[in-house]
Amino acid sequence: MAETSLFLHDHRLDKDETGAICAKIEELTGQTVTQAIFKKRKNTFDAGSLLYVMASDEEFKEWLKHVRHIDVRIVILPYEENRLCKEAYAIPSDMEDAIKLAEGDSAHLMAHQVLCNDKVIIGCASAGHSGWISGKGFKALFRSVMESLFSLRLFPLQIVTAKEKEVSTASLLVESGAEAVMQIKRPYFFKASDNQCRRIASVIYAPQSILGALKLRFFLAKRKMNPSETLPAGIGTIKSEKITLKTGNSKPLHLTVDGTHSEAKEIVFETIESNAKIVTGWKGCASGEEKESLRTQNLPIDGDLISFFTRRTLPLVPIASEESFAELFMKLRNSARMSASYLLLLIVSVLMASTGLFQNSSPTIIGAMILAPLMAPIVAFAMGAVRFDETLMQRSIKTIFLSILIALAASALYAWWLPFAHVTDQMSMRTHPTLLDLAVAVFAGIAAAYGYSNSKVGESLAGVAIAVALVPPLCVSGIGIGWGSWPVFSNAFLLFLANIVGIIVASGAMFYILGYASSRYASAAFFIKLLMVAVIAVPLYLSTRTLVAEEQIYSRFADFHKIRLSSNTVVDVKLSGITHDTEGVYARFSVVTPRELNVTEREQITSALQSRLGKNIGMILTYRYRY
Numbered sequence: 001m002a003e004t005s006l007f008l009h010d011h012r013l014d015k016d017e018t019g020a021i022c023a024k025i026e027e028l029t030g031q032t033v034t035q036a037i038f039k040k041r042k043n044t045f046d047a048g049s050l051l052y053v054m055a056s057d058e059e060f061k062e063w064l065k066h067v068r069h070i071d072v073r074i075v076i077l078p079y080e081e082n083r084l085c086k087e088a089y090a091i092p093s094d095m096e097d098a099i100k101l102a103e104g105d106s107a108h109l110m111a112h113q114v115l116c117n118d119k120v121i122i123g124c125a126s127a128g129h130s131g132w133i134s135g136k137g138f139k140a141l142f143r144s145v146m147e148s149l150f151s152l153r154l155f156p157l158q159i160v161t162a163k164e165k166e167v168s169t170a171s172l173l174v175e176s177g178a179e180a181v182m183q184i185k186r187p188y189f190f191k192a193s194d195n196q197c198r199r200i201a202s203v204i205y206a207p208q209s210i211l212g213a214l215k216l217r218f219f220l221a222k223r224k225m226n227p228s229e230t231l232p233a234g235i236g237t238i239k240s241e242k243i244t245l246k247t248g249n250s251k252p253l254h255l256t257v258d259g260t261h262s263e264a265k266e267i268v269f270e271t272i273e274s275n276a277k278i279v280t281g282w283k284g285c286a287s288g289e290e291k292e293s294l295r296t297q298n299l300p301i302d303g304d305l306i307s308f309f310t311r312r313t314l315p316l317v318p319i320a321s322e323e324s325f326a327e328l329f330m331k332l333r334n335s336a337r338m339s340a341s342y343l344l345l346l347i348v349s350v351l352m353a354s355t356g357l358f359q360n361s362s363p364t365i366i367g368a369m370i371l372a373p374l375m376a377p378i379v380a381f382a383m384g385a386v387r388f389d390e391t392l393m394q395r396s397i398k399t400i401f402l403s404i405l406i407a408l409a410a411s412a413l414y415a416w417w418l419p420f421a422h423v424t425d426q427m428s429m430r431t432h433p434t435l436l437d438l439a440v441a442v443f444a445g446i447a448a449a450y451g452y453s454n455s456k457v458g459e460s461l462a463g464v465a466i467a468v469a470l471v472p473p474l475c476v477s478g479i480g481i482g483w484g485s486w487p488v489f490s491n492a493f494l495l496f497l498a499n500i501v502g503i504i505v506a507s508g509a510m511f512y513i514l515g516y517a518s519s520r521y522a523s524a525a526f527f528i529k530l531l532m533v534a535v536i537a538v539p540l541y542l543s544t545r546t547l548v549a550e551e552q553i554y555s556r557f558a559d560f561h562k563i564r565l566s567s568n569t570v571v572d573v574k575l576s577g578i579t580h581d582t583e584g585v586y587a588r589f590s591v592v593t594p595r596e597l598n599v600t601e602r603e604q605i606t607s608a609l610q611s612r613l614g615k616n617i618g619m620i621l622t623y624r625y626r627y
Contacts (some may be wrong), residue, residue: 004049005031008038010056010081021077021095025052026322028099038063050102056081057258061120068113068264068274075279084258088123088181090281102279109277114178115270116257124177124185125257127245127267128155132173132207132213132221141481150211154206154300156248161240161292162270168248169206169236169299170309174212176202176269179239180282189237199292200243200269204236208309209318212217231298233318239293242270248310255271295602306592315511329392334378336396343406345373350407353475354414365472372471374403378500379448382508386516396498400500404474411478421483430473431488433495441502448503449510470499496625550578553587556612563608565601567595572626573609579620586618592626 005027008016018035025033031050038055045051049068053060054077067074076082076091077098083090089110101107129152149270154170175186183190184203189203207213212234219232231237245267247253252263300306349371356364377399384392423431472493480489482620557575564570572592579586591605609619 005029005033005052006045006049007033007035007052007054008057009035009040009054010079011037013054016172017442021054024095025099028096028329029103035177045070045072051075052077052099054079056083057084057122060085060120061258064120064274064276065115067276068272069276069300071275073102073109073177073277073279074264075099083280084123087092087181088178088179088277090184092281101281106305108280110180110280110282111270111274111277113274114181114200115268115272116176116255117264118270118438119257121177121257123258124175124181125255125267125269126173126175127253127255128171128173128205130173130256150205152210152314153312155251156306156310157204157533158248159204159238160244160246161238161294162242162449163240165240165292165294165469167238167294167296167299167301168306169204169296169301170306171204171299173208174202174245175205176200176245177241178271180280184340188511189231191236194613198240198241198271200241200271202238202243202269204238204296205234206236206303206309207234207314208300210314210316212318213314230293232300236296236299237293240297242268243294244268248306248350266422299463316323329383329387332376332380332452333392333395336384336399336451338399342373342376342399345371346403346406347410349373349471350410350475350478351414353471354411354479357424357426357472357475357479358478360420360426362426364473368471369469374400374470374474375448375503375551377403377446378470378503379452379507382445382449382504383452383511385504386508386511407471407474408478408481412482415479415482416562424490426472427476427479427488430469430476430495431491433491433498434475437495438498438502441499442506444499445503445506445508446510449507449514452507453511453514453516470496473499539595549585553578553613553617560612563605565597565604567601569597569601571597571605573605576622586620587613588620588621590624592624594626596625597623 005025007018007022009021022033022035025031033052045067049070049072051072051248052075055063060076060082061351071392075091076085076100078086078091078093078095086093110358114121126189132152132355152172154172157169157171157174159167175182177185177200178200179190182203186203190201193581194536207215216232216234237571245253247265251264253267255262255264255267318329336572349368352371353365355361356368377396381393381396381400383389384396451582474494476492477496480486480492554575557573562570563573571594574590574592575587576590577588579588587609589609606619606621609621613619
């Protein structure tokens with residue numbers, strides 16, 4: 001091979017070390033190699049020269065622009081000061097392997113240079129919030145997690161390719177570099193390709209929520225990932241021979257190029273031909289046309305979304321575009337209509353539930369719960385609230401309101417017609433609502449929203465309908481109207497309202513978490529639901545206090561079972577229940593005696609129970625004799 005071989009080395013290396021390296025090159029290549037200090041040689045080389053270079057990354061970058069017009073081959077030798085070169089060009093860490101790289105037939109020659117705003121880059125450049133993914137280890141991960149929680153905000157971005165394709169989006173960070181370099185740095189975002197000669201490759205990071213940012217950050221922390229056919233949420237990639245990034249506002253972009261920081265309003269990445277060819281360890285590079293590739297389906301491209309994300313910090317959960325999820329919205333809109341089949345199921349379920357309440361029959365009531373169609377318009381209203389869809393909300397409210405009137409009227413007429421006027425246990429269970437009932441409704445609302453949004457689960461969740469029990473308390477309210485009993489009506493209707501509010505709030509929150517919330521009104525919808533919970537929680541809290549007071553009474557008598565009278569007679573005492581009526585609260589006791597007691601002995605029993613029971617609580621004593 002009739003080419004001149006030179007070994008250009010850093011001036012900080014001593015003569016013995018450079019001499020040993022030069023001897024190793026000559027031994028492996030069989031060529032005579034001349035040594036020279038790197039800084040003293042700029043572009044004084046003969047065409048066809050083979051240059052072995054051991055220099056720092058910064059010096060090498062500056063030197064490349066001086067030799068790009070000279071026909072030379074450059075072999076980079078591993079050195080502690082050229083970490084970027086080794087990573088970017090896939091240079092072996094072993095000196096002997098690096099020297100042999102130039103001698104192998106499979107060596108790839110990089111015949112172009114990558115520029116960022118007319119400056120050579122070796123590795124990659126990042127525009128935006130680069131600190132979010134920088135650093136290794138737990139400390140760096142923890143820092144980025146904390147930033148994700150409080151300060152991340154996307155910036156408006158316009159991307160233009162070499163073929164004048166334009167993409168307007170919002171981004172947190174853009175990483176760009178030679179395609180082969182990015183294939184090494186982010187292999188899980190790029191499909192394997194032999195055509196890596198001249199294209200620039202960019203990764204656009206655009207997480208659309210704090211949860212999305214955390215998920216993406218942990219994804220990057222794994223590092224050992226295989227390339228995927230689909231990109232993760234919030235990730236887009238572009239490949240082109242030229243990529244221009246323009247900020248959509250007056251603020252310049254933070255630019256980091258091979259570790260050097262600056263700012264710019266417009267950033268241009270491009271490749272230019274270079275006669276000086278760098279020997280790399282890249283795997284293949286086919287010749288021919290290199291097509292542009294744009295994978296931007298996971299980026300916010302909708303104008304409203306771009307405006308939303310660039311004006312505030314990231315929301316906690318994903319926000320959906322106005323055009324998304326049309327199938328689900330159509331399903332809910334249909335559910336909100338008062339159709340003939342809906343009306344028939346409603347009346348049948350109300351009459352069936354009312355019959356079960358009078359029968360004191362749980363199976364009958366459960367059957368009515370499953371038949372009742374009331375859940376559908378309530379869930380539809382919850383979706384309308386998170387989307388601020390006025391048409392859906394109005395239609396849902398109309399259906400819910402008419403359903404309530406029909407159910408109350410049907411159950412009231414049924415109670416008025418039947419010759420029964422006593423409160424059964426099944427009725428009584430629905431006249432003492434508490435915060436626990438609201439909690440049940442919340443869980444049911446979560447399940448219902450998930451069922452509607454997930455076609456594999458389906459919206460016909462019988463367990464949800466049974467758990468939340470919308471129709472039975474509504475029927476008890478109607479029975480209270482038929483009897484003219486305000487306490488029965490009001491208490492049961494409070495339970496029904498608690499169920500409705502719980503479902504609306506919980507299913508709305510679930511839709512919000514699943515990404516169905518409107519980008520325009522997400523915050524307003526959230527506060528409206530909080531207000532609804534606060535309003536319904538006040539009477540439920542008062543009712544819950546009653547339940548807690550009852551529990552305290554039961555605890556006082558948990559170990560109190562016998563009373564010894566002055567006559568040495570021992571009687572058995574059991575707290576059998578607690579009753580509420582318009583006159584107050586009464587504790588019901590069952591007293592078992594061995595004989596009939598006189599007035600004095602009965603007064604002793606009453607006094608003992610009252611002292612343990614406390615004031616303001618009445619007693620109902622039932623005496624039984626043990627013979």
